[in-house]
Amino acid sequence: MKRLILCVVFPVLALMQACTMTEDLHLTDRAEISQQVSRYAQLWDRKDADTFATLFAEDGVMEWRFAGTPDDRPVVAGWAEIQRYAKHAFETRLAGKQSRHHFTGLVFEDLSGTDAVTEHNLLVTHTIATERPSLVSSGVYRITWRKTEEGWLISHRTLFVDR
Numbered sequence: 001m002k003r004l005i006l007c008v009v010f011p012v013l014a015l016m017q018a019c020t021m022t023e024d025l026h027l028t029d030r031a032e033i034s035q036q037v038s039r040y041a042q043l044w045d046r047k048d049a050d051t052f053a054t055l056f057a058e059d060g061v062m063e064w065r066f067a068g069t070p071d072d073r074p075v076v077a078g079w080a081e082i083q084r085y086a087k088h089a090f091e092t093r094l095a096g097k098q099s100r101h102h103f104t105g106l107v108f109e110d111l112s113g114t115d116a117v118t119e120h121n122l123l124v125t126h127t128i129a130t131e132r133p134s135l136v137s138s139g140v141y142r143i144t145w146r147k148t149e150e151g152w153l154i155s156h157r158t159l160f161v162d163r
Contacts, residue, residue, distance in 0.1 A: 026111060033116055033145055033152050034106060040154075041101035047090040053083035057146050057153040066161045098127040103141075116145040116152070122159070138162045 036055060043052040056062075062076040062085065076085045102123040109117040124137040144156040 029111060029113075029116065029147070029152070030108060033108075033118060036145075036152055036154070037103060037106060037118070037120060037143075041103055044086070045099050045101055047094065047099075049083050049086035049090060052086050053079050055154055056082050056157075057148065057155045060154050061156045062159075063157070064159050064161060094126075096128060100125045100127070100133070114147045116147075118143050118145065 040052070040055055043055070056079055058079050059077065060079065060082060062082055076082055102125070104121050104123075106118060106120040109119060111117075119140055119142050122137070122139050122141055123135060125133040126136045127133040139159055139161040142158045142160065143154055145152045146155040147153075
């Protein structure tokens with residue numbers, strides 16, 4: 001009987017423990033990515049180009065699609081270009097406006113130990129000091145994430161803008 005316990009029960013318990021540890025890692029990864037999604041909106045809305053850019057991997061990419069087709073804007077690639085893009089947007093088209101990004105429906109399409117793909121819905125409002133907020137955009141973000149020593153970073157972000 002003791003051999004049965006040693007040969008059958010202990011390996012099963014060890015396997016159950018390994019599964020629990022894997023599930024815990026997935027939950028931790030999901031929580032960390034969810035936090036990064038929230039930081040994305042918060043940093044953009046605060047107009048913090050420097051910190052916003054750090055959400056991306058060094059070779060990270062931002063692109064836009066309208067009704068499934070590429071936008072007129074060129075793809076923005078690399079940490080320095082993303083920072084420059086954000087800074088320019090804050091100083092030009094968003095100058096004097098308070099932007100609010102409202103995200104909902106975060107779905108994990110894929111999650112491995114080192115890569116993940118998420119999608120979530122987006123509504124954007126802009127407010128000028130003397131006016132009520134107005135809805136200016138809606139769409140879906142599709143983000144590919146990469147786990148690094150610094151944590152989960154965006155390797156590719158595509159915004160599918162509704163038309």
